[in-house]
Amino acid sequence: MKIKTPSDLEKLRDQGQCMLSPQKPRVSVGMATCGLAAGAGAVFDALRQAADNLRLDLTLVSAGCIGCCQEEPLVDVRMPGFGRVLYARMTPEGADRLIRSLASGELPHENALAYIPEEGSDTPKSAEVLSGLVPINALPFYAKQHKVILRNSGLIDPQSIEEYAARGGYKSLLLALLQLSPHEIIDEITRSGLRGRGGGGFPTGKKWEVCSRAAGTARFIICNADEGDPGAYMDRTVLESDPYAVIEGMTIGGYAIGASQGYVYVRNEYPLAIDRINHAIERSTECGLLGEDILGTDFTFSIQVIRGAGAFVCGEETALIASLEGGLGEPRPRPPYPAVSGLWGKPTLINNVKTWASVAAIIRKGPEWYAGIGTKGNAGTAVFSLVGKVANTGLVEIPLGLTLEEMIQGIGGGGLAGKRVKAVQTGGPSGGCIPADLFHLPIDYASLTQAGSIMGSGGMVVMDEDTCMVDVARYFLRFTMEESCGKCTPCREGARYMYAILTRIIEGEATPEDLVLLEEIAMWVKEASLCGLGQTAPNPVLSTLRYFRDEYDAHVREKRCPAGVCRALIKLTINAERCTGCGLCLRECPVGAIRGKKKAPHIIDPDLCTHCRTCYDICPEKAVEIVR
Amino acid sequence: MPLIAQPDHPPAGAVLARLHQIHSAKGYLPEADIRAAADDLAIPLSRLYSAAAFYSAFSFQPKGRYTIQVCLGTACYIRGGDRLLEKIETLLGVKAGETTPDGMFTVETVHCLGSCSMSPVIRVGEETYGRLKVNLVGRLFKKYRPGEPGQKGVEEQGT
Numbered sequence: 001m002k003i004k005t006p007s008d009l010e011k012l013r014d015q016g017q018c019m020l021s022p023q024k025p026r027v028s029v030g031m032a033t034c035g036l037a038a039g040a041g042a043v044f045d046a047l048r049q050a051a052d053n054l055r056l057d058l059t060l061v062s063a064g065c066i067g068c069c070q071e072e073p074l075v076d077v078r079m080p081g082f083g084r085v086l087y088a089r090m091t092p093e094g095a096d097r098l099i100r101s102l103a104s105g106e107l108p109h110e111n112a113l114a115y116i117p118e119e120g121s122d123t124p125k126s127a128e129v130l131s132g133l134v135p136i137n138a139l140p141f142y143a144k145q146h147k148v149i150l151r152n153s154g155l156i157d158p159q160s161i162e163e164y165a166a167r168g169g170y171k172s173l174l175l176a177l178l179q180l181s182p183h184e185i186i187d188e189i190t191r192s193g194l195r196g197r198g199g200g201g202f203p204t205g206k207k208w209e210v211c212s213r214a215a216g217t218a219r220f221i222i223c224n225a226d227e228g229d230p231g232a233y234m235d236r237t238v239l240e241s242d243p244y245a246v247i248e249g250m251t252i253g254g255y256a257i258g259a260s261q262g263y264v265y266v267r268n269e270y271p272l273a274i275d276r277i278n279h280a281i282e283r284s285t286e287c288g289l290l291g292e293d294i295l296g297t298d299f300t301f302s303i304q305v306i307r308g309a310g311a312f313v314c315g316e317e318t319a320l321i322a323s324l325e326g327g328l329g330e331p332r333p334r335p336p337y338p339a340v341s342g343l344w345g346k347p348t349l350i351n352n353v354k355t356w357a358s359v360a361a362i363i364r365k366g367p368e369w370y371a372g373i374g375t376k377g378n379a380g381t382a383v384f385s386l387v388g389k390v391a392n393t394g395l396v397e398i399p400l401g402l403t404l405e406e407m408i409q410g411i412g413g414g415g416l417a418g419k420r421v422k423a424v425q426t427g428g429p430s431g432g433c434i435p436a437d438l439f440h441l442p443i444d445y446a447s448l449t450q451a452g453s454i455m456g457s458g459g460m461v462v463m464d465e466d467t468c469m470v471d472v473a474r475y476f477l478r479f480t481m482e483e484s485c486g487k488c489t490p491c492r493e494g495a496r497y498m499y500a501i502l503t504r505i506i507e508g509e510a511t512p513e514d515l516v517l518l519e520e521i522a523m524w525v526k527e528a529s530l531c532g533l534g535q536t537a538p539n540p541v542l543s544t545l546r547y548f549r550d551e552y553d554a555h556v557r558e559k560r561c562p563a564g565v566c567r568a569l570i571k572l573t574i575n576a577e578r579c580t581g582c583g584l585c586l587r588e589c590p591v592g593a594i595r596g597k598k599k600a601p602h603i604i605d606p607d608l609c610t611h612c613r614t615c616y617d618i619c620p621e622k623a624v625e626i627v628r
Numbered sequence: 629m630p631l632i633a634q635p636d637h638p639p640a641g642a643v644l645a646r647l648h649q650i651h652s653a654k655g656y657l658p659e660a661d662i663r664a665a666a667d668d669l670a671i672p673l674s675r676l677y678s679a680a681a682f683y684s685a686f687s688f689q690p691k692g693r694y695t696i697q698v699c700l701g702t703a704c705y706i707r708g709g710d711r712l713l714e715k716i717e718t719l720l721g722v723k724a725g726e727t728t729p730d731g732m733f734t735v736e737t738v739h740c741l742g743s744c745s746m747s748p749v750i751r752v753g754e755e756t757y758g759r760l761k762v763n764l765v766g767r768l769f770k771k772y773r774p775g776e777p778g779q780k781g782v783e784e785q786g787t
């Protein structure tokens with residue numbers, strides 16, 4: 001069916017509404033990549049199998065990311081008249097029991113994490129069924145979240161355009177095309193205060209304005225989905241969970257600047273995201289929401305997906321464009337900015353996935369609504385992947401201005417197994433490590449930059465007392481060294497030299513002069529590199545030197561690694577009183593350095609031990625000790 | 629070169645798409661296919677070759693039946709991804725970048741698979757495995773070796 005009029009869209013929406021609230025159980029499984037990594041595929045199969053066996057009529061949906069990845073695999077069950085419950089850490093066996101309960105007219109509490117309040121479902125029956133469960137927004141993980149970009153994530157079938165429409169999708173495009181002029185759209189984006197969510201934080205409306213005024217007729221739209229920061233998966237999740245939101249945003253952008261062709265450049269490592277966005281483009285085209293004469297107007301817009309090929313630097317906009325053009329993905333100096341001279345030298349509007357996903361929400365609810373979220377100069381929400389050594393890992397969307405403390409201790413629930421959180425790393429290889437005594441800082445562009453890090457695209461990796469900050473700095477330098485495209489010397493050579501010095505420090509062979517040299521090279525690389533990759537590459541080194549100087553000093557002067565990580569500076573022993581002689585470490589030691597009789601304390605041969613800490617990690621009795 | 633006039637450049641993304649197409653069909657980029665692709669795209673061979681060599685996703689050597697990608701993203705690294713890699717290298721007797729002599733596995737490291745909440749993570753072929761520990765890896769690989777009794781091949785599993 002081609003959607004040509006508002007009433008056509010209304011019909012699509014009604015169809016979607018029926019799919020979202022059917023008169024039978026609707027069971028949806030979080031099946032974005034992280035869910036799949038936790039075993040959601042097997043849970044989905046078990047649900048299907050059990051329902052088939054019992055001939056239970058239900059709607060089984062493969063949904064996107066529900067957010068609290070820590071609790072994956074997650075299953076969301078809506079039973080008409082009963083209510084809606086989110087189940088956590090599901091197993092195939094648990095799935096089988098769940099279906100049996102549903103078939104006998106029960107909404108069980110086994111594995112239930114919370115219930116999901118729905119409008120009009122507060123019946124006496126549902127009060128009885130749900131009693132004893134907490135509403136999802138009362139969980140500390142969800143309490144302070146505000147979902148704009150992730151508004152549909154996990155709630156709809158990401159393949160279904162009907163369900164997207166039922167959640168208000170395509171209303172904004174309709175409004176934009178039928179009631180707003182391109183100029184008015186740009187004005188609304190400007191007034192919303194939206195800033196680039198890829199991490200740069202450039203005012204989005206201003207970028208659109210510049211691009212729309214640039215000379216020339218042909219223009220292009222690009223969605224930057226080359227999410228390369230390690231420890232970050234927001235863009236992947238948005239594409240996997242709500243691809244139509246990105247398409248609608250890009251289409252509105254195309255209309256606003258007068259482009260008829262858009263590209264989504266997706267990172268090679270994200271096959272599922274590529275499948276889902278491709279499918280959504282196909283469906284949108286079938287429905288007349290992409291292609292020629294969109295919504296019965298004379299506006300034409302198409303989108304093509306381009307698969308990257310494993311080069312981090314292509315996340316930089318000029319390198320991405322060079323890659324699209326078929327050359328090496330190398331950056332070039334700016335200006336001219338792509339908004340003026342981008343793909344094939346034409347004005348090109350390039351924004352991050354999350355920026356595009358915010359657009360439709362802003363047009364529908366109005367710029368004042370968006371500007372009212374967050375703080376002054378930092379309007380709206382941002383998505384973070386809260387990962388590393390934190391109790392609750394997952395994808396979190398917050399209004400800007402929340403403090404790091406609220407994020408890490410509140411939403412994240414603090415450290416792992418009672419360990420002390422030491423720092424948080426934001427912004428990937430371009431960012432820095434912020435120490436725990438600065439966790440009172442609000443999460444916004446200026447505060448994080450002032451603290452020596454950056455907001456970045458949303459990676460937030462928590463580190464605890466067992467993380468060595470020198471090792472972390474070297475980890476990032478290795479990353480930069482491997483990903484530097486090699487075009488400019490400061491980045492190519494500087495990263496190599498910094499890496500070599502950090503290696504000497506970690507191996508206990510550095511002198512105090514090395515620290516001075518390290519800092520000096522870092523400053524040069526920052527000042528003299530061509531693109532953002534090189535200019536920000538020293539940040540992990542500079543921020544750890546600034547806040548964790550004592551750890552550097554311990555490595556350099558005392559030849560000691562306080563966190564017990566750096567192999568050359570530690571030794572491992574087994575505490576004979578704790579060791580039960582279970583033999584696990586003996587079997588798993590990669591170099592055969594552990595000896596001992598069954599059920600008797602084991603010992604580590606110091607001549608063979610490489611200090612890899614495998615035994616330390618796996619010992620069920622915590623009998624392996626690190627001598628620092 | 630084709631006789632019909634070509635635009636002065638191939639369409640956006642065409643070079644990458646063609647390289648991906650060859651790579652997924654053949655498992656690597658054979659010389660003959662690169663030459664043919666350069667002709668079709670009407671670009672100099674040197675330009676196509678340099679693009680292919682720039683990206684880490686493309687290999688000029690045949691790969692194993694399954695590529696094992698060990699994630700060394702930040703979250704995986706601080707939760708022991710490097711030790712998983714060592715274990716895998718020991719188990720299979722090859723280093724990262726190499727292929728087992730029986731042609732079954734190629735071991736690679738990647739900078740992030742975007743499944744950070746499940747760290748540490750590895751991907752074998754199309755399947756992603758999270759929350760791994762060194763002592764679980766051995767068992768995991770058994771199901772990919774054909775002919776092992778009681779173990780399913782990956783083809784039967786689907787995703």
